[in-house]
Amino acid sequence: METVERIITRFSRALDSYDQHADAQQQICRKLTGLLSRYTSMHFRRALEIGCGTGGFTRNLKDSCVIDEWYLNDLCEGCHDKIAELFPGQSTAFIPGNAEEIDFPDRFDLIASASAFQWMKKPRLLLHKLAERLTPNGILAFNTFAPGNLAEIKQLTGAGLNYPPTDRLTEWLEEDFHLLHLREEDIILTFDTPLDVLRHLKKTGVTATGDGQWTRGKQTRFCHDYQQLFHTNNNKVTLTYRPLYVLAVKKQ
16 A cells, blocks of 8 residues: 555645646546536535645636635645635645544535545545545535456556445445446547657556656566557557546435
């Protein structure tokens, strides 16, 4: 399991490059916003976003929803300045720190999160905690990732996160929520070379290739094997994301 300190360091380094390279994450943000549009009124009195990062999902919410009070959380305190740029002349509450440990203020009628839940050490406990912070009939909208996410990297390096299977996540959610939507999909990105895959992971902070040092020989072998196993017909290579989308309403 990744340490919180390592996650903070890696994503802090990627703050300036994230938006330019986070193609899959941007697709995920649009999908989550679309789910909110399909199932809700899109008007929320008080909303909390967990893992707001550089504000990709925040922008989608701001453009699509009416939110009276914003609370924005992220592990990286450096995100605060980027988030503040989205709200010129407006007051928002930025809450730095680990969402699993923070005692969030008050209650919310929307808690949302894009591409952050997979980093949580105790997701079942976090779901209970978020349910307690929601008003009756409050909405929880988030994505995590399903087994098979970044499968190419996992196969070649043996490294990567362990994702709970969908049926287990469903059981956890149904303890406190009625499920409106739960579905996984594949987002397959293509790159010119395996080195471009590694650059993409580094630029988005999603380093899933282990903690060991990459020698020249190790990198050469990785790129050779990646090209052999995961090439397309036009000689590019693939990288597979498998997001799992959740929209749920708190039980009364």
